[in-house]
Amino acid sequence: MSHTYPILTVDIVLFTIKDDALHLLLSKRTNDTEAFPNQWALPGGYVHVNEDLNLIDTATRILQHKINIRKHLYLEQLETFSGPDRDPRGWSISQAFCAIIPFEDLQATPEIQWINVKEIQTHKLPFDHNLIAARAIERLQSKSSYSTLPIHFFKGQFTLSELQKVYEIILQQKLDKSSFRKRLDDMNMLTLIKGSFKGGAQRPAQLYKIKTDTTSWFKSTL
Amino acid sequence: MSHTYPILTVDIVLFTIKDDALHLLLSKRTNDTEAFPNQWALPGGYVHVNEDLNLIDTATRILQHKINIRKHLYLEQLETFSGPDRDPRGWSISQAFCAIIPFEDLQATPEIQWINVKEIQTHKLPFDHNLIAARAIERLQSKSSYSTLPIHFFKGQFTLSELQKVYEIILQQKLDKSSFRKRLDDMNMLTLIKGSFKGGAQRPAQLYKIKTDTTSWFKSTL
DNA sequence: ATAATAGTGTCTCTGAGACATTATGAC
DNA sequence: GTCATAATGTCTCAGAGACACTATTAT
Numbered sequence: 001m002s003h004t005y006p007i008l009t010v011d012i013v014l015f016t017i018k019d020d021a022l023h024l025l026l027s028k029r030t031n032d033t034e035a036f037p038n039q040w041a042l043p044g045g046y047v048h049v050n051e052d053l054n055l056i057d058t059a060t061r062i063l064q065h066k067i068n069i070r071k072h073l074y075l076e077q078l079e080t081f082s083g084p085d086r087d088p089r090g091w092s093i094s095q096a097f098c099a100i101i102p103f104e105d106l107q108a109t110p111e112i113q114w115i116n117v118k119e120i121q122t123h124k125l126p127f128d129h130n131l132i133a134a135r136a137i138e139r140l141q142s143k144s145s146y147s148t149l150p151i152h153f154f155k156g157q158f159t160l161s162e163l164q165k166v167y168e169i170i171l172q173q174k175l176d177k178s179s180f181r182k183r184l185d186d187m188n189m190l191t192l193i194k195g196s197f198k199g200g201a202q203r204p205a206q207l208y209k210i211k212t213d214t215t216s217w218f219k220s221t222l
Numbered sequence: 223m224s225h226t227y228p229i230l231t232v233d234i235v236l237f238t239i240k241d242d243a244l245h246l247l248l249s250k251r252t253n254d255t256e257a258f259p260n261q262w263a264l265p266g267g268y269v270h271v272n273e274d275l276n277l278i279d280t281a282t283r284i285l286q287h288k289i290n291i292r293k294h295l296y297l298e299q300l301e302t303f304s305g306p307d308r309d310p311r312g313w314s315i316s317q318a319f320c321a322i323i324p325f326e327d328l329q330a331t332p333e334i335q336w337i338n339v340k341e342i343q344t345h346k347l348p349f350d351h352n353l354i355a356a357r358a359i360e361r362l363q364s365k366s367s368y369s370t371l372p373i374h375f376f377k378g379q380f381t382l383s384e385l386q387k388v389y390e391i392i393l394q395q396k397l398d399k400s401s402f403r404k405r406l407d408d409m410n411m412l413t414l415i416k417g418s419f420k421g422g423a424q425r426p427a428q429l430y431k432i433k434t435d436t437t438s439w440f441k442s443t444l
Numbered sequence: 445a446t447a448a449t450a451g452t453g454t455c456t457c458t459g460a461g462a463c464a465t466t467a468t469g470a471c
Numbered sequence: 472g473t474c475a476t477a478a479t480g481t482c483t484c485a486g487a488g489a490c491a492c493t494a495t496t497a498t
Contacts, residue, residue: 005227009314049226049313054305080302080317083276091271093230095315128471168243176488178452183487186268202449203495241474400462400479405460424476426464 007092011044013136014099023114074152102155111167148189159205229314231267235358236321245336258348296374324377370411381427
């Protein structure tokens with residue numbers, strides 16, 4: 001039995017909707033690391049046994065300290081990537097997470113960058129981060145096709161038209177308004193905010209928010 | 223940043239169909255471990271950086287060395303469990319896997335035991351193995367409801383009636399023969415074995431096998 | 445009034461389930 | 472022939488999508 005330990009990290013694929021397109025976050029690696037210093041990569045870091053209560057906690061801490069995210073985000077285990085070659089420092093394990101943030105909740109800094117997912121394949125990312133990103137996109141699309149996951153792209157309230165648009169951006173296809181609303185109604189995840197409307201130069205739209213006490217629902221991966 | 227390392231293990235929930243019921247494997251822990259010696263638990267072990275090419279490889283090695291499984295099994299990442307309290311030895315991470323084996327492929331030994339999943343909650347397992355087992359059962363049921371995953375409970379060939387019975391055992395409900403066959407046909411995962419039949423004292427049934435080159439299909443978790 | 449978007453109603457068609465019917469072997 | 476199970480066909484009903492229609496605001 002070997003007593004050599006693998007490198008143990010957590011990497012996060014953080015999604016947002018920006019300019020009507022799905023984007024994911026890259027962060028600039030520090031210049032004092034042995035592995036790919038100063039390169040753009042998925043945000044990640046080591047597990048800190050003395051601070052973290054579990055790996056989700058690790059992910060949350062990394063988002064707080066490296067990306068300066070204070071709020072509680074939707075965060076879900078994606079998959080574990082492992083092997084001797086994925087990290088130049090040696091045999092490594094990375095627990096990948098999917099996360100979602102409303103665009104307005106994260107302010108721009110020189111250390112972070114949003115990349116349109118359509119362009120992600122043209123960026124050669126370090127480690128196996130291209131693979132991790134691809135898996136995360138697949139998962140996001142898959143879950144969006146049968147759940148209300150995309151509501152996490154909104155901060156608080158939203159109209160059904162806005163929500164439908166986000167679904168269409170993620171799934172890369174037009175959806176029928178009528179069926180979309182019927183399905184959402186069946187899922188029973190939204191409550192309308194009484195007397196609250198959002199209008200431009202047309203008929204104002206009813207605002208909705210996530211029904212409280214129904215947030216745990218998603219967590220299962222199945 | 224802490225340089226203390228977590229304990230790193232892989233645990234496997236291995237399923238089979240035995241006596242027309244879904245069972246999972248427990249193995250007896252060795253008496254020289256600090257954690258729960260001689261108790262029955264999910265088979266598991268440490269990651270060996272010098273031997274294993276990745277965590278699936280770790281799982282395969284554990285199945286070979288501890289359970290004496292030589293064949294290639296269906297094996298899929300389930301979820302990662304982590305925290306300071308789940309293992310008495312300290313902060314630990316366990317990558318859990320789901321696996322499936324045809325009952326005939328594993329011979330009984332005093333070190334292993336098949337437990338009916340219906341009785342699993344009455345067994346108090348060490349670590350968080352009750353939770354891991356519960357998640358694995360959920361996942362198996364979920365995937366069985368929309369995929370051909372249950373074909374892995376068979377060794378080579380099987381009839382559609384046999385396969386339907388396994389689905390019914392896993393999903394805990396009767397299925398309609400006609401719809402079941404229509405769906406299987408749509409999935410296009412089986413080929414009939416020409417001229418091969420299996421009969422009792424009734425009309426013999428056509429034997430089928432998994433279509434070659436369509437095995438990678440399942441691996442995605444989504 | 446018109447423009448523009450919100451929101452609902454109607455129709456059709458597909459697919460799943462319930463059930464009936466036919467097929468094929470052993471005896 | 473009967474019995475038992477395999478295999479297929481028919482019917483109905485519910486849900487999804489296509490599309491049309493109505494509603495409500497600003498101008």
